[in-house]
Amino acid sequence: MDTQVTKKKLGLKERYKLLTRDLGWETTFHTKDEVYPYVKYEGIKINDWDKWEDPFRLTMDAYWKYQAEKERKFYAIIDAHAQNNGHLNLTDARYLTAIKMFLQAISPGEYAASKGFARMGREFGGVGTQVACQMQALDEIRHAQTQIHAISNYNKYYNGFHAFSDSRDRIWYTSVPRSFFDDAMSAGPFEFMIAIGFSFEYVLTNLLFVPFMSGAAFNGDMATVTFGFSAQSDEARHMTLGLECIKFMLEQDPGNLPIVQRWIDKWFWRGMRILSLVGAMMDYMLPKRVMSWKEAFDIYGVENGGALFNDLARYGIKPPKGWDVAAGAIEHMSHQLFLGLYQWSFGTAFHGWIPSDDDMEWLSAKYPTTFDKYYRPRWEHIKKLEAEGTPFKNYGLAKLCQTCQLPTVFTEPGDPTMMCHRETEYKGEKYHFCSDGCQEIFEHEPEKYLQAWLPMPALFSELNGDIGAWMDWVGLKNGVDNGDYVGSQDQINFDKWRGMATSNKQS
């Protein structure tokens, strides 16, 4: 306890202050309003930017040091994975469906987040905010790069990975996260922080990176666990930034509350819609599962989200508007989406399949009140059709929601036997929605969402409805990347190579 006498080192708080303060100079050639043109138009009032503090107080030198160490750890494992038949150590090649979806839908989102934070680091007025956004922009581009790099090893052996950047912009299920990020990036800086810092980081990444990555470990995928945990080690900082931003806005001016509440309502709902993809990954795509989507949501959604909203109640924040509807849909959403993915598997750059008897037993144990009653009978019917040589395939095109861009496959709140569908007429055009939540988002900003690029209408406006031309355009090889897993090249190769890896068989 003699540090006070020696006092040769500055404390963390002082060090952070000294290393950031010079960034906050007073401008003389231009006014602050000219330098930061977007900071006021959303209606958020900020009285004192210096009240923003980064609770981790990570300075740039410390940031580089720890990020470099994370990269060294990451590449040591990625090298080992490539050198040691990592592509054969999986429980089953079916598992890679989840990784294909991850690469096509999520990794490009990381890149979009990087672009967004680079912009926000420029547009926010406060020094603490600028530094934190700059670090996050660097983190997000690192995530995109490490994910693409780690997964590239699978691209040498399996189908469906090669055209992820085209798929991201053009396939119907990848347009779901794409539209989420486009929506956030075309919003103002404060709304962007709620969209990405709060909804994506606090609500989504916990569910995506934590139980799902634990699941990757369980399925022998060393590469994915490594990039997942390496990325998630940055997310703790990102989540904290998102939470700090919300508290900062609420503490700065009481007039900010209704604006923030509306954004929380909107972005919670948009986040929940993306999570249906994660739910399908967890409940159906992992051959060996750590926990169900519902169990993961109970921990990271209900318990953790509940704690957060209780904490924010002191500012007058209420839980998001769609919370109860979302909670009621938890035991249905993964089943409804995977049924959709199965029936439209001609148009997915990954394989579909009918869950095995063991899988269905697992699903009925995890979803005792819904699976046997609503979803098992459908799968049994689909199985029967398959056995009779008339597999259930839907070659019609899905009707997409104008806001979240998912096919309208979800059911009415409180009635899982009735499809949910909403429509709004605006300036003589009819727009379709999957839910009240998505309809309300549209109706608040119709001029924004009527510009949405939707893959199904684009198929007709850009390619005259030619499915073959569409497949070429999105980089999807018919009969190779899509369709049933059973009998696919991926299945045949995995079984053959695994046989060669565990014995001395020649072919």
Place this chain on the structure above:
Amino acid sequence: MSNVFIALQANEETRPIIEAIVMDNPQAVVKREPAMVKIDAPGRMVIHKETIEGLVGRAFDLQEMHIHLITLSGNVDETDNSLTLTWNN
């Protein structure tokens, strides 16, 4: 009272960190999952640099935790000597 939590990668370097958290937070509950360890505590959790240093036998910078951190929940306050997570409810 809501739980705060911290999740760390399951590896050699986090073993003493987890041990230190358990020593300093008697109400902490440790859950071991594939490749990760999640520690929950009602309302508040404090991680002390000094306790970790006692276990690893060397100087330890609390920011080293960033390398192994997976996720956390709660309001964060970090100083040179401790990292605290709290929920105000």
